[in-house]
Amino acid sequence: MKKVLFVCLGNICRSPMAEAIMRKLVKDRGLETEFELDSAGLISYHEGEGADPRMKSHAYRHGYNITHISRPVKELDFEVFDLIVCMDDSNWDRLHQLAPTVEAEEKIVRMTDYCRTHVIDHVPDPYYGGAQGFENVIEILEDACEGLLESLTVVHEKE
Ligand code: 4NP
Secondary structure (H helix, E strand, O other), X not given: OEEEEEEEOOOOOHHHHHHHHHHHHHHHOOOHHHEEEEEEEOOOOOOOOEOOHHHHHHHHHOOOOOOOEOOEOOOOHHHHOOEEEEOOHHHHHHHHHHOOXXXXXXXXXXXXXXXXXXXXXXXXXXXXXXXXXXXXXXHHHHHHHHHHHHHHHHHHHHO
């Protein structure tokens, strides 16, 4: 069982989108019982809300259903999850501040490190932009999630 937590700032755009894409990839490969997936945010401003309606509608058009309800990252997450996947440098810095131990810090990785076709170092925040920003998020996250799943599947098969 691999436990992966996707993290962004508000947990209403990028990280719930990453979670939904990963869920679909895992389901399509019949690997549901092998993965536990969740997402969380670094601010609690949107806690209890569903994903941003713009993100949901772009997701829907690409065949994804986002059902996640926003929640903030909590200390227990660093214990429960094997991998904490962030979207940008600001997320990275904040997660390192929150991590209770060195082992916990070692779980933090960047989503874009798993991209196979995009040469990019962060998933741009679409919140204050237009429709193209949301499309861009989906395109980057599809690339990154495929790379992430491949990396976890290879590791898993060796265990
Ligand atoms: P996310 O986007 O981090 O991808 O969920 C944002 C959502 C909300 C805010 C900023 C970014 N906000 O400032 O409320």
